[in-house]
Amino acid sequence: MPIVTIKLAKGRPVEIKRELVAAVTQAVASSLKLSPEIITVLIEELDRENWATGGLLHSDKFGKGYGEK
Amino acid sequence: MPIVTIKLAKGRPVEIKRELVAAVTQAVASSLKLSPEIITVLIEELDRENWATGGLLHSDKFGKGYGEK
Amino acid sequence: MPIVTIKLAKGRPVEIKRELVAAVTQAVASSLKLSPEIITVLIEELDRENWATGGLLHSDKFGKGYGEK
Amino acid sequence: MPIVTIKLAKGRPVEIKRELVAAVTQAVASSLKLSPEIITVLIEELDRENWATGGLLHSDKFGKGYGEK
Amino acid sequence: MPIVTIKLAKGRPVEIKRELVAAVTQAVASSLKLSPEIITVLIEELDRENWATGGLLHSDKFGKGYGEK
Amino acid sequence: MPIVTIKLAKGRPVEIKRELVAAVTQAVASSLKLSPEIITVLIEELDRENWATGGLLHSDKFGKGYGEK
Structure with missing residues (x-):
């Protein structure tokens, strides 16, 4: 009964989440x-x-939003 | 100094949370x-x-809200 | 479908774990x-x-084992 | 930079883990x-x-090991 | 590639978060x-x-907000 | 009452852990x-x-042990 937790940047639409959980399952x-x-x-x-790498907040590094950039 | 984390569907009123933490403690x-x-x-x-079982989002399975259904 | 995680010091016997999960559930x-x-x-x-409070490891504070002391 | 955590019963061999992380990624x-x-x-x-559903430890329900049963 | 998670009371301004992640890193x-x-x-x-110690919600113990009191 | 969790590769000696928790606190x-x-x-x-990036286990990428390589 595995439990998978996916932490990611906020904001994906429900269509993407639906696809994500189906594919990961x-x-x-x-x-x-x-x-x-x-x-x-x-x-x-x-x-x-609330996410940092290299000591820098991603909101400072990448601006608002989500995704590769 | 145990630390208990309870993950659940969003939306219970504070009265329920108060009872929950007292009972679990x-x-x-x-x-x-x-x-x-x-x-x-x-x-x-x-x-x-943000919660799925069997590859399906609970918002699709159960609609909005929380609880058994 | 709540998921409860209990973090605690290692070493309780299975009898205690059995009682713990029944009571928490x-x-x-x-x-x-x-x-x-x-x-x-x-x-x-x-x-x-692997557990510290006030900047001190519990193995240093309390010695080996588990429980209140 | 998603971080995925998979909690599961202990004991799969490294070949399965290798396949699992590749497929999930x-x-x-x-x-x-x-x-x-x-x-x-x-x-x-x-x-x-250390895993229970319905208030019962899986070691009591399923015996030792991992997998569907 | 350590991953550090800091759970804390909600509400610090971004300036504090910026300092926090830099110092912890x-x-x-x-x-x-x-x-x-x-x-x-x-x-x-x-x-x-959503945070309790001693069986009491921190919103009941400390009121709204964050910090030592 | 912040709770900090540090996930890292297994194996550091207790001296390093002692220094780590003091510095992070x-x-x-x-x-x-x-x-x-x-x-x-x-x-x-x-x-x-049990740790992978880019779909590859770190035991395959880096061998046994811990640290930068």
Whole structure:
């Protein structure tokens, strides 16, 4: 009964989340040979002013929003 | 000094949260024979569009809100 | 479908863990008016040399083991 | 720079873990249109005596080991 | 590539967060002799009605806000 | 009462952990103007075969051990 938590920058629309949880559940089920029914996926969205790498807030590095840049 | 984190669907009123943390603290203190004073309980509320089982978002499965259905 | 995580010092015997998960599940089910069946409880055991308060490792403060002292 | 944490029952061999992290990284990269290079995946293995559903330890429910049963 | 998560009461201004992630990154890099570039820091802000010690919500104990009192 | 969790590769000796928790506690206390006494630091050590970036296990990328390489 794996529990998967995905931390990411806040703001993706529900269509993307729907696709994300389906794809991740499928990847886990297939790798571990488990039924998708017993897999939980949680999405934790963080504001970029709450995420830092190299000691710098992502809101300072990348501006608002989400994604590669 | 146990730290308990409870992840649940967003939206319970504070009265329920007050009862929840009191009951969980009591359960941990009594099972582990510890003083309630050294027990921390954190509640992490997740929107149903951030929670999935079987590859499906709970907002799609259950609609908005929280609780058994 | 709440997910409860309990972080505590490593080393309780399985009898205590059995009692702990039963009591916590009951406390959550009763406070949130949910079926116990949909509640997950995870225990994360940490060595005292991986837990600190006030900047001091618990292995230094309390010695090896677990519990109030 | 998503961070994915997968909690599961302890004991899979490294071959399965290798496949799991590759598949999950690919699923996240593809759903979010991100480079796989910026995706982190962590595996947290829990002993079955540290995992409970319905108030019962999985070591009591399922015995030792991991997987669907 | 350490990942540091800081849970705290919600509401600090971005100036404080900026200082916090810089100081924590520096502390980790220096203690572990790692480049700051490979250190991630996440801030998770919790409402005081989602944080309890001794079985009491911090919103009941301390009122709204954040900080020592 | 901030709670800091540091996930890192398994294996540092206790001397390094002692220095790490002291330095991080000091950084948090000073940035947030809080007493060090109310700050908790947890260290979660992961085996390199449980940590992946870019879809590759760190045990495959870097071999056993911990640190920059």
